[in-house]
Amino acid sequence: MTSLTSFVGTIPQGTSHRFLHLPLRALAVGAAWLALAGATYALPEEGDFPYTATLAGAALFLGAATPLAAAFANRLGRFGASLAHWTPWLAVLALAFLAWELVTAKFALLPMPFFPPPQAILEVFLEDWPKLGGSILNSLKLLAGGYLIGAALGFAAGVAIGWSKTVGYWAHPILRFVGPLPATAWLPLAFFVFPSSWSASTFLVALATGFPVTVLTWSGVAGVNKAYFDVARTLGASPAFLVLRVAIPAALPHVFVGLFMGLGGSFAVLVVAEMLGVKSGLGWYLQWAQGWAAYANMYAALIVMALMCSGLITLLFRLRDRVLSWQKGLVQW
Amino acid sequence: MVAATRERPAAEIDPGRGGARLTVETVSHAFDIRGTPLPVLERVSLTVEPGRFVALLGASGCGKSTLLRLVAGLEPPDAGRIAVDGTAVTGPDPSRLLVFQDPTLYPWRTVRGNVALGLEARGLGRERAARADAALRLVGLDGFAEVYPHQLSGGMAQRAALARALVNEPRLLLLDEPLGKLDALTRLAMQAEILRLWQKARFTALLVTHDVEEALVLAERVVVLSDRPAAIRADIPVERPYPRHRDDPELVRQRREILGILGQPA
Numbered sequence: 001m002t003s004l005t006s007f008v009g010t011i012p013q014g015t016s017h018r019f020l021h022l023p024l025r026a027l028a029v030g031a032a033w034l035a036l037a038g039a040t041y042a043l044p045e046e047g048d049f050p051y052t053a054t055l056a057g058a059a060l061f062l063g064a065a066t067p068l069a070a071a072f073a074n075r076l077g078r079f080g081a082s083l084a085h086w087t088p089w090l091a092v093l094a095l096a097f098l099a100w101e102l103v104t105a106k107f108a109l110l111p112m113p114f115f116p117p118p119q120a121i122l123e124v125f126l127e128d129w130p131k132l133g134g135s136i137l138n139s140l141k142l143l144a145g146g147y148l149i150g151a152a153l154g155f156a157a158g159v160a161i162g163w164s165k166t167v168g169y170w171a172h173p174i175l176r177f178v179g180p181l182p183a184t185a186w187l188p189l190a191f192f193v194f195p196s197s198w199s200a201s202t203f204l205v206a207l208a209t210g211f212p213v214t215v216l217t218w219s220g221v222a223g224v225n226k227a228y229f230d231v232a233r234t235l236g237a238s239p240a241f242l243v244l245r246v247a248i249p250a251a252l253p254h255v256f257v258g259l260f261m262g263l264g265g266s267f268a269v270l271v272v273a274e275m276l277g278v279k280s281g282l283g284w285y286l287q288w289a290q291g292w293a294a295y296a297n298m299y300a301a302l303i304v305m306a307l308m309c310s311g312l313i314t315l316l317f318r319l320r321d322r323v324l325s326w327q328k329g330l331v332q333w
Numbered sequence: 334m335v336a337a338t339r340e341r342p343a344a345e346i347d348p349g350r351g352g353a354r355l356t357v358e359t360v361s362h363a364f365d366i367r368g369t370p371l372p373v374l375e376r377v378s379l380t381v382e383p384g385r386f387v388a389l390l391g392a393s394g395c396g397k398s399t400l401l402r403l404v405a406g407l408e409p410p411d412a413g414r415i416a417v418d419g420t421a422v423t424g425p426d427p428s429r430l431l432v433f434q435d436p437t438l439y440p441w442r443t444v445r446g447n448v449a450l451g452l453e454a455r456g457l458g459r460e461r462a463a464r465a466d467a468a469l470r471l472v473g474l475d476g477f478a479e480v481y482p483h484q485l486s487g488g489m490a491q492r493a494a495l496a497r498a499l500v501n502e503p504r505l506l507l508l509d510e511p512l513g514k515l516d517a518l519t520r521l522a523m524q525a526e527i528l529r530l531w532q533k534a535r536f537t538a539l540l541v542t543h544d545v546e547e548a549l550v551l552a553e554r555v556v557v558l559s560d561r562p563a564a565i566r567a568d569i570p571v572e573r574p575y576p577r578h579r580d581d582p583e584l585v586r587q588r589r590e591i592l593g594i595l596g597q598p599a
Contacts, residue, residue, distance in 0.1 A: 227437045234405050235451035235501065236427040249441045326441045326481050
């Protein structure tokens with residue numbers, strides 16, 4: 001609700017703002033991309049990069065398209081609004097690319113094989129995309145399997161520990177002793193106990209996810225306002241109702257904190273597991289690129305990995321916003 | 334000891350539909366504070382005839398809320414017997430409902446979802462929403478069914494809590510200082526509201542309060558409890574007709590009398 005009102009509230013102000021400054025902003029962002037295009041195309045290079053013209057072309061296209069789109073932003077609906085919001089960032093991005101281009105390809109101020117220019121990374125994306133795409137897919141499969149298993153088991157364990165004193169008695173010392181151990185420490189053991197490196201990695205990802213989900217679900221269930229249970233009990237609720245309709249919904253905000261922490265932890269384990277055991281995935285691609293001193297491939301994989309991780313986090317945020325929509329106006333997100 | 338309870342003509346009692354008869358026989362109860370028992374109720378005996386409105390009056394922390402929890406069946410008493418319509422209370426039951434000082438609405442459910450809680454818990458699926466909406470109309474909250482509790486004011490939240498109880502058609506309504514946290518004006522409006530609902534539904538009402546005036550305006554009988562451990566100090570019938578006025582000379586006299594019993598300068 002808060003974000004909605006603040007969003008709605010800025011529209012009139014933003015409109016007048018845009019009328020005054022839009023031409024300037026649109027011209028600035030266009031000029032920045034055109035500068036990148038010009039510098040990339042015209043300046044002599046220290047080295048041989050086959051995709052320099054492609055990069056210059058892409059920059060030229062953006063140099064023409066961004067000011068045009070910005071000028072008509074108010075007719076482009078949601079895309080236009082989001083474009084207007086990101087225009088300053090687009091300009092800074094172009095300048096950053098320009099600086100990167102200058103210190104690498106043009107003036108070779110940074111040591112060459114370790115710091116490739118933008119066109120070298122563009123080359124990786126355009127030529128090596130089947131291998132890169134396959135790696136993303138393999139990483140996602142491994143991550144999804146491990147994460148879902150870990151989240152489901154962690155949630156069930158957390159509810160059981162939070163609800164039942166007996167389960168809590170037995171589980172608490174185990175969690176206290178084993179839980180703080182980083183999941184990556186299990187790696188050597190997992191790779192010879194499990195039949196395949198894939199199942200071992202799934203186990204490790206599930207472990208990294210499961211621990212925070214268990215602990216936070218448990219503390220969420222244990223911390224539910226006791227009066228909620230009194231209310232339900234007087235109204236004739238069964239124990240199953242108390243768990244499913246009272247304890248779990250009341251604990252869900254905590255559960256989501258655990259799911260976020262688990263997702264972060266699962267990324268780390270995934271990459272390490274892929275680097276050391278699994279012969280596929282982005283972690284493996286990174287390792288492989290480093291082995292062949294293909295630094296442009298490494299940067300490309302890092303960019304893809306950043307997009308994947310932030311995309312998954314965004315997805316989880318979306319899910320939380322749906323499931324916990326009742327919290328809007330109650331908690332500052 | 335049980336004080337004189339006024340007998341009603343048998344014809345007025347409708348055991349099928351109306352209020353329940355509550356009997357509390359020599360109930361004692363203690364809390365366990367780190368191994369040391371802290372007595373909160375001492376041989377409390379009380380009978381409430383069906384459909385009557387009785388107020389339990391005492392200082393804060395004297396044990397009157399504990400008595401309500403025992404009657405609701407949330408805890409068993411250490412000694413003595415509590416019975417409703419002659420049947421011993423062994424656990425919570427939707428025919429005996431407790432309205433707490435805090436509305437304790439579930440923040441993740443809409444107002445309608447909160448009111449329908451009891452129907453849902455007992456698996457009464459049919460016409461659940463319609464019955465919840467009817468209960469909301471009864472407490473003057475129609476139009477707020479889709480709203481979440483945090484969007485309600487204190488008085489509205491307490492109305493929703495009343496609707497959550499009334500939708501189950503309780504025969505005994507236990508009110509644990511339900512107006513304790515409301516501002517003075519809302520309090521007055523809600524007192525009239527509770528009275529109206531009681532007169533309409535004819536449940537037996539047991540109100541715990543530390544507000545002498547509130548007890549006198551609402552109840553047909555005021556049971557005055559001593560400090561912890563709570564024992565019954567006086568059982569005073571209030572015979573003025575409804576609606577009552579705070580400045581009614583008889584009520585003012587009774588207020589002075591009760592404050593005297595509680596050891597307060599009138």
